[in-house]
């Protein structure tokens with residue numbers, strides 16, 4: 001069995017590194033700016049608890065061409081949400097019968113892939129942790145958290161391999177997992193706007209209050225839409241706004257786990273803004289706004305954040 005990782009960026013390269021620990025045959029499909037670095041330096045992965053591990057360039061395959069997925073029966077889609085359509089066209093062209101996992105933020109990527117790929121098995125996934133890209137093909141897991149994948153009979157033969165590598169949590173209700181992660185991701189634009197590392201941003205009450213207001217609106221629209229998000233951390237999601245609103249000193253005492261973040265960590269949306277790329281804001285805050293419109297609930301803070309990100313995207 002060979003695995004294709006479609007979208008060799010932070011998540012794709014980090015997960016590839018976990019699979020390479022078991023010498024899995026894989027191809028990373030991505031852009032030249034990543035490929036050149038991987039070919040020169042190899043692929044290095046690390047996390048907060050372990051030393052960096054480097055895989056030399058001859059231990060994995062990298063390709064800029066989607067044709068490279070032709071001999072892969074399993075495809076991990078690790079592109080941004082607005083790139084899912086292109087990813088599905090690439091898969092439809094070269095491997096329409098594959099088992100496809102979406103390791104993306106947002107709640108509509110797996111359904112989009114399923115619609116575009118009627119002969120594939122599409123399994124939703126959610127990555128809870130943050131990965132930062134460091135110079136020299138180095139991808140560093142900078143926060144705690146797991147990868148969640150949807151339980152599916154087609155994934156049975158992969159369970160042993162995945163358990164030895166990136167150790168996903170298999171979940172029967174990925175909709176509630178993804179809507180829960182969406183609430184956490186409402187911080188992505190705030191981190192981009194703050195332009196400071198995640199840890200510093202969460203230690204700053206002004207930014208926490210913005211996030212609390214976004215999450216509060218999210219919880220209100222979820223109630224109206226009948227969505228019950230699973231709690232992914234120790235703190236139940238419905239308590240998040242209250243916890244985030246506490247003064248700095250109390251927050252630091254109560255939210256030790258939430259603040260165990262590498263000082264280098266920044267949200268993926270911050271990375272997009274820095275690189276002059278479009279962001280996923282329409283799939284994140286945009287989803288809260290869309291649900292609000294559907295259920296006649298105002299979402300002014302998410303709208304303001306979304307507008308600010310669209311302005312930053314223009315610069």
Ligand SMILES: NC(=O)C1=CN([C@@H]2O[C@H](COP(=O)(O)OP(=O)(O)OC[C@H]3O[C@@H](n4cnc5c(N)ncnc54)[C@H](OP(=O)(O)O)[C@@H]3O)[C@@H](O)[C@H]2O)C=CC1
Nearest residue numbers: 007008009010011030078079080083104105127130131268
């Ligand atoms: N980074 C993080 O810490 C986390 C990210 N996530 C989610 O994971 C998903 C992936 O994010 P991330 O890894 O940060 O994204 P990145 O932008 O770092 O990586 C994606 C890479 O794939 C490339 N790409 C996109 N489409 C194709 C294609 N059709 N063929 C080949 N290459 C392609 C992109 O190129 P380019 O854009 O230059 O065209 C980019 O280099 C997102 O949904 C994100 O929200 C979830 C948790 C944490």
Ligand SMILES: CC(C)(CO)C(=O)C(=O)O
Nearest residue numbers: 128129130184185267268
């Ligand atoms: C930071 C994190 C892990 C949660 O908001 C994330 O999902 C991202 O950077 O996209």
